[in-house]
Amino acid sequence: MATAQGVVPMRMKREEGSVSLDDLLRGVLTRLLAGQGRVALEKRVPELEGRFSQVEELGLYLHVPFCRQICPYCPYNKELFRPEVARGYVSAVKEEIDAYSALVGRRPVTSLYIGGGTPTTLVGCGLEEIVEHIFKAFNMRCEIHMESHPNDLGKENLRRIQSLGVKHLSMGVEALQERHLRRLERPYSVDEVKAAVERAVGAGFECVNVDVIFALPGQTLAEVEEAGRELVSLGVDQVAAYPLFTFPYTRMGRQAGAERDDNSGVFRRRKMLRVLEEIFYGAGYERTSVWAFTRRGVPRYCSVTVPLYLGLGASAGSYLEDVFFLNTFKVSEYISSLEKGRLPIALSVELSERMQMAGWLYWRIYETRFRKSAFRKRFGREFDSVFGRHLTPLSWFRLLHDDGEEVVLSDAGAYWLHVLEDLFSIDYVGKLWGGSQQEPWPERVVL
Numbered sequence: 001m002a003t004a005q006g007v008v009p010m011r012m013k014r015e016e017g018s019v020s021l022d023d024l025l026r027g028v029l030t031r032l033l034a035g036q037g038r039v040a041l042e043k044r045v046p047e048l049e050g051r052f053s054q055v056e057e058l059g060l061y062l063h064v065p066f067c068r069q070i071c072p073y074c075p076y077n078k079e080l081f082r083p084e085v086a087r088g089y090v091s092a093v094k095e096e097i098d099a100y101s102a103l104v105g106r107r108p109v110t111s112l113y114i115g116g117g118t119p120t121t122l123v124g125c126g127l128e129e130i131v132e133h134i135f136k137a138f139n140m141r142c143e144i145h146m147e148s149h150p151n152d153l154g155k156e157n158l159r160r161i162q163s164l165g166v167k168h169l170s171m172g173v174e175a176l177q178e179r180h181l182r183r184l185e186r187p188y189s190v191d192e193v194k195a196a197v198e199r200a201v202g203a204g205f206e207c208v209n210v211d212v213i214f215a216l217p218g219q220t221l222a223e224v225e226e227a228g229r230e231l232v233s234l235g236v237d238q239v240a241a242y243p244l245f246t247f248p249y250t251r252m253g254r255q256a257g258a259e260r261d262d263n264s265g266v267f268r269r270r271k272m273l274r275v276l277e278e279i280f281y282g283a284g285y286e287r288t289s290v291w292a293f294t295r296r297g298v299p300r301y302c303s304v305t306v307p308l309y310l311g312l313g314a315s316a317g318s319y320l321e322d323v324f325f326l327n328t329f330k331v332s333e334y335i336s337s338l339e340k341g342r343l344p345i346a347l348s349v350e351l352s353e354r355m356q357m358a359g360w361l362y363w364r365i366y367e368t369r370f371r372k373s374a375f376r377k378r379f380g381r382e383f384d385s386v387f388g389r390h391l392t393p394l395s396w397f398r399l400l401h402d403d404g405e406e407v408v409l410s411d412a413g414a415y416w417l418h419v420l421e422d423l424f425s426i427d428y429v430g431k432l433w434g435g436s437q438q439e440p441w442p443e444r445v446v447l
């Protein structure tokens with residue numbers, strides 16, 4: 001899940017009207033990297049004609065905003081699954097695909113990621129129709145990555161998922177101790193979820209990724225270690241281990257204000273991640289993003305792999321060179337817009353070249369390695385002339401290794417630079433997603 005996520009760092013108790021350390025640092029960093037202090041998204045549908053002409057290859061993201069239950073920690077846009085709403089949603093997504101197909105033309109689509117919510121709620125209930133429509137409308141040159149819920153992974157459903165063309169499957173396991181599963185309100189036992197993992201691993205996908213959350217309230221280092229070892233012995237291809245992020249607009253986020261948890265500190269989380277690093281490196285996995293470890297030789301499971309992407313569905317975001325836009329979050333508004341023949345875009349922002357470069361760097365740091373030639377190819381400028389002076393001190397502190405062409409973050413660098421990135425991402429997600437979940441057509445969101 002490569003949406004903007006992260007730990008909430010160094011959050012200081014904020015007095016009325018005062019500026020927190022986070023705010024201060026965030027302002028300095030945004031100015032330094034992106035050349036401006038604030039970014040404002042406006043209620044405006046951007047002119048799309050001609051926007052795709054510069055795009056060589058495109059990723060597609062499809063959002064399925066339905067779940068069978070709502071988890072208290074989850075920041076994503078979702079609502080309870082209702083078959084009659086899902087039917088309307090499937091038709092609306094097909095309308096949206098049609099609206100974009102002429103604009104995109106025969107440009108190759110080299111990545112399709114189906115996320116949620118819970119995409120598997122639509123298996124046998126319209127997902128097949130959407131995928132078929134996508135393959136007819138666009139020049140598809142890729143396999144499918146999809147998220148799933150362990151309770152939707154019976155043998156028959158796994159067969160259906162494979163016949164959709166899904167080669168890379170991710171499942172939200174979250175924890176492997178009963179007390180943590182209960183606290184997260186996950187609707188299965190440890191034995192049940194382990195059996196689901198075994199079925200998925202045995203089904204013949206190219207990559208099975210398992211999501212787990214660590215630094216749960218009251219979780220011990222021994223429990224983190226036990227979960228890591230268990231996943232290795234279950235034979236999963238990839239593990240995405242996220243620390244518990246607390247978003248103020250979720251049920252858990254509202255409670256967190258009242259309770260203080262020892263596992264929320266950045267040093268404690270680093271210690272837990274180090275336990276996982278040792279286990280996965282020892283078992284032949286390599287780091288493929290800040291939070292993901294992939295078995296060597298296996299193609300990694302990840303969200304959209306192309307820097308430019310088009311989002312379909314409620315709350316899906318799109319990024320095309322110099323513009324970012326976001327669909328309305330509310331499913332009923334999304335459906336009625338498309339029924340009226342209108343694109344469901346709620347907010348957009350034109351991005352200066354400096355902002356695009358800062359965004360590029362943000363995701364490359366998330367992936368923990370990048371080549372400077374990729375920056376040159378995208379922007380026609382030398383990486384070092386734009387960001388070089390920011391990188392040099394980081395190599396002094398061994399947070400990264402720069403051989404002149406490839407930059408690779410060390411384990412410590414991956415963690416600490418991401419803690420810095422979270423100064424932006426947690427706040428941005430809270431404002432943008434939290435705000436958009438309350439108001440389907442906001443006038444303006446300032447990040």
Ligand SMILES: C[S@@+](CC[C@H](N)C(=O)[O-])C[C@H]1O[C@@H](n2cnc3c(N)ncnc32)[C@H](O)[C@@H]1O
Nearest residue numbers: 073074116117118148149172211242243244245
């Ligand atoms: C869309 S969900 C996965 C698919 C499916 N809906 C499920 O829950 O099994 C994406 C993943 O994000 C992670 N996630 C969600 N909320 C989180 C939070 N507050 N902190 C850390 N990770 C979180 C979880 O690991 C979750 O599996």
Ligand code: SF4
Nearest residue numbers: 067070071074116117
């Ligand atoms: S964690 Fe998954 S199942 Fe739970 S609410 Fe979020 S998307 Fe839905």
